[in-house]
Amino acid sequence: MVKKLNILGAFLALVGAAFVAAGLFAYSQVAAGANSLQKFSEAQNVQLSYNEDGVLIDRGTVEGAEGILDLLENDWGYNVNYSELDPNDPLVNTGSEYMYQMALVGYHTLHGTTTVVLEEDVEYNGEVFEAGTYEVETDGRYWADFDRMHPLEGPARAQAWNPTAHALFGELGVGSVTASTLQLGTGISAFIGGLGLVFIALGAAAVWFASGLKKESAATVAADDKELVNA
Numbered sequence: 001m002v003k004k005l006n007i008l009g010a011f012l013a014l015v016g017a018a019f020v021a022a023g024l025f026a027y028s029q030v031a032a033g034a035n036s037l038q039k040f041s042e043a044q045n046v047q048l049s050y051n052e053d054g055v056l057i058d059r060g061t062v063e064g065a066e067g068i069l070d071l072l073e074n075d076w077g078y079n080v081n082y083s084e085l086d087p088n089d090p091l092v093n094t095g096s097e098y099m100y101q102m103a104l105v106g107y108h109t110l111h112g113t114t115t116v117v118l119e120e121d122v123e124y125n126g127e128v129f130e131a132g133t134y135e136v137e138t139d140g141r142y143w144a145d146f147d148r149m150h151p152l153e154g155p156a157r158a159q160a161w162n163p164t165a166h167a168l169f170g171e172l173g174v175g176s177v178t179a180s181t182l183q184l185g186t187g188i189s190a191f192i193g194g195l196g197l198v199f200i201a202l203g204a205a206a207v208w209f210a211s212g213l214k215k216e217s218a219a220t221v222a223a224d225d226k227e228l229v230n231a
Contacts, residue, residue, distance in 0.1 A: 005210035012203030019196025041093035
């Protein structure tokens, strides 16, 4: 029994050591990814704006930032981690900061105005649009919400949701997903390493229990021998 417990303890300790090694390796890969993301963020040097009180602002106003956060949280359903919005570290390098920056681009695109010039009168669905210059509000519309055949909405869509806006959405989205994945990777690494420590502890407990059984067995044998001698 004692020998089996020692073997079991050694096996559990070896399994635990393997898990700890796997956890350390996984964490090293996560750390490398985090360092790469940090370097990428530093190279771009995109920073959020805060006032002297450390409150997030956009174009100089708190209301502007609140509108962006409202779009991000209520319209897009993103759970903002406000601890990542740090006035002491305004560099955009966390998941919430990347998503906020994406919402910033979206907010100003959705609430912008574009200029459309018609060189000649155009009739569309029974309505005549005379030649001239028109200011077309985006009015909260996304790319698919515009009527691309409309003489005003079609050109306005291409100007409002231009390639730059789409590219920024894609780039910032990748940054956000990368940051979130790194957080998940950190958690998984910690879980694997913790599981390894549990196995090591179980192995040590098995060996300790075996040692106790061995001592108890030896004491019992010694007691029996003493009784035989006295007899």
